Amino acid sequence: MKKVTVIDYLIERLHEIGVDDIFGVPGDYNLSFLDDVEKSSSVNWIGDCNELNAAYAADGYARKKGVGALITTFDVGELSAINGIAGSYAEHIPVIAITGAPTTKVQENKKLMHHTDATGNFKRSYRAYKQFTETQALLGFENAGAEIDRALTTAIIKRRPVYISLPLDVAHSMIDAPSAPLNLTVQNTDHNKRVAQRLVDELKKAKRPVILAGNEIMTFRAKTEFENLINQTHIPVATMLLGKSSINEENPYFIGTYYPNYGDKRVLNYVDQSDLVIVFGSKLIDVNTGSFTQCFTQKETVVLNCDNTDFFGEKSRGVNINNLIKNLENFDYQFDFESTGLNNVTPDVKYEDNDDQELNLSQYMYAFKNFMKPDDTIYTETGTSQYGLSFMNLKKGVDFEAQPLWGSIGYTLPAVLGSQIADPEGRHILSIGDGSAQMTIQELSLIQRHHLKPIIFLVDNDGYTIERVIHGAHAKYNDIAVWDYTKIPAAMGITEDTMDVSVATNKQEMLAIMDKIADDRSKAHFVILKTKALDAPELVKKIGKSMSLIDKSHFYGEE
Incomplete structure (x- = not known):
């Protein structure tokens, strides 16, 4: 079996999942393995002005590419970046947050090191990251390869950041090279199938259904499949602010961006008077609902996202958006869109020009x-x-x-x-x-x-x-x-x-x-x-x- 260093193993796996560029800031706890990043033909190093900016840049990279990564130094660097990682966690952006850490012996012996609070506690930042990452991997000599694989797989499947702590001595230790590609397949569970069946049952009963499309359609890379579903079912679809561009807005079944009290009155009236409002891949947060001023109520509302499912107030665990769409495509259902009176609606976006002398x-x-x-x-x-x-x-x-x-x-x-x-x-x-x-x-x-x-x-x-x-x-x-x-x-x-x-x-x-x-x-x-x-x-x-x-x-x- 071919042997590689842990850092080379990590670089190979990052490249495999789609990371070609790594953002970050050098620090003495990551310098030696940044040498390996620079030598690599698989990834490029992008040096940022500070760690927070690196986290923001990795988030933007992930929104476009599907996944991003950054490397920081211990404590001071990773805590500088944590606000950016928290934003990625909130909005379901998979960013791999890698921090260079003191050697395992230094940590085991509780040495009083710089970039720490000099108490011998080396897990304060790790505990902070537990609040804003889907999983955490503290790499050691025995588990490095398996933990890297587990963390990266979690990031891709759950579409959220993960945290990897890489001690200096572990980074350069030798382990077996990857023997097979990562398994990134998401199981299509019975729960997902039941949710799809119930949703179709509710659609068949509804007279005025509407889908409010959310951000998970984009972050789970399902835009094409979602639009195909809309074209198949003819269900009217509006986007929410957290979900703008989740569907092609030139699609004939797109009726506008929904925000209570603003926009085309026909669209607002249709949504607010709908007997089935499907929040697809998002949540009814304040920025999606005009600070909770929507007119529809819980008894008309189904909320479907990866964290939870809610049918008219009856809550259960979340669904995978990709598999939910696949399951829905298998049902024979089509809505009479013409009955809405929304054909060829051009949403009133309220952009008005003027000829004032000063720019406004x-x-x-x-x-x-x-x-x-x-x-x-x-x-x-x-x-x-x-x-x-x-x-x-x-x-x-x-x-x-x-x-x-x-x-x-x-x-x-x-x-x-x-x-x-x-x-x-x-x-x-x-x-x-x-x-x-x-x-x-x-x-x-x-x-x-x-x-x-x-x-x-x-x-x-x-x-x-x-x-x-x-x-x-x-x-x-x-x-x-x-x-x-x-x-x-x-x-x-x-x-x-x-x-x-x-x-x-x-x-x-x-x-x-x-x-x-x-x-x-x-x-x-x-x-x-x-x-x-x-x-x-x-x-x-x-x-x-x-x-x-x-x-x-x-x-x-x-x-």
Whole structure:
């Protein structure tokens, strides 16, 4: 049997499941096995500015490629990354979080080491990661290969992050090379089959069924199969915010993005008056339900996701979305879509242009809708960009990414770069505000180092606009430092040949810039949109006001 080092075994298995690039930051507990990563012909090393950015980038990579990985050093590095891993856990993104650890003897002898709290406790970070990863593997000399296989298989099947702790001495020990590919088949259980049968039984009784499509359709890589199911059954389908682009929005059975009180009234009325609402691959969280203002009730609702199944309040364990779709395809059922009166509905996405002299976000979002092309990958930052752009109808093949559930501001900038590393030929667009950008903007340096070509629209309006429209419109805590964003790329060593920088202060300048860069794939584009503080489209203002009222009623007892 061929022998390999544990780190080479791990690299081989990572490559097998689809990881070609590993993100991270070097530290003295991982340096020696980063040598092996650099020597490998199977994976590339992507050095990030900090561990949190590396976790965000690995998440973006995983959304595009199916799985991502990062390597950090012990305690200080892995704890820096944990917020990013927690977001991946919340939104079902499989990221392999690998940390370099002190040697087994150091840990067994409870040596008082740097990058620890000097108590001899080497499991504090491991215990923290237990809260935000599907499984954890503490590699030793006897179990390394089996534990690597178990962790990676879990990540792929469960579509959630896993944690691998790799001590320095274990990393270079010799073990048997992989003898067979990993078994990544998910068993089609009797429970899954029973759920499918019951769902079809309920559909046959329903007069006004609707599917609210969620994020697990994307994270479980089931978009094609789900659309085939919709084409077979003709069930009306709307997406939720946590699930935007889970179906081709040019599909004839797509009726819009569902968010209570916003959107096409015919669509809202149909969903709210449906006698069978199927939440498919998601949950009825606040960002999917307009802070729980949906009109349908538990007695009309079926919720199906990997964590749990709920038929009208009757709960049971979760289902695998891929197998559920396969089981549903075997049934003879087709709905009379024409009876809905929703044929050829063009959802009212409420994007209205204007001719104001000063640039405003209504002009930008109206123009953005026209700037979009088929097969784009679009990232929208938590806040104004996400809420403002989530209601536009997407062109075929568009991959719309955001982080509406976890909502960590600054996430999208490293994530869109990670996504582009996974898909270097795809057109990637980011819409981000200045407040969020200030959290992670140093990661722009990846553009020069790895020849990336994203299009980045940065809205420069002096603060946290989404927070202002929710609460504290003129409060100092919603202000941020004034930066000259035009100088940041040069400060990071990004040349004009690699990325151009443009500034728009009015509609005409913005449209001219968009026209110039739309088809230019020779370099990256950084577009700074100067708007007033408190500028937000009416849609965002209404959503912000609604969130404010709900927050007060939930937390302060106000009506």
